[in-house]
Amino acid sequence: MTEDYTVLHYMVQNEISTEKEFNLQLIKGFLKENSYILKTQERERVYERRYLAYLVTHKLGYTRKLAGEILGGKDHTTIVYAIKKHHEAIEVKDKMYRGIINELNKELEAFRKFGIN
Helix, strand or coil: HHHHHHHHHHHHHCCCCHHHHHEEEEEHHHHHHHHHHHHHCHHHHHHHEEEEEHHHHHHCCHHHHHHHHHHCCHHHHHHHHHHHHHHHHHCCCCCCHHHHHHHHHHHHHHHHHHCCC
């Protein structure tokens, strides 16, 4: 069975009509499986939350309010701050930040392939 079939089957089974919706559900599922990301102030987890806030709002086009809800009930102003810090880290080419988001992207991709029931 190909990955595309698995994703399509999951979308039909769960009445998800767009790839945007699917990606949002993917992030929600990933955070459910990796809830430690939402519960600690370790630098790596903070960086991951910042990047996820950016993904939900800028890449998927959802509101800051929804991003806050997904990321553990954060206020929309916290999301604004997280996105600002994301852009600053990218602008100054923060190697640690880039490494963490590259790893997170790999984890999200693996979750996309293997975390779908």
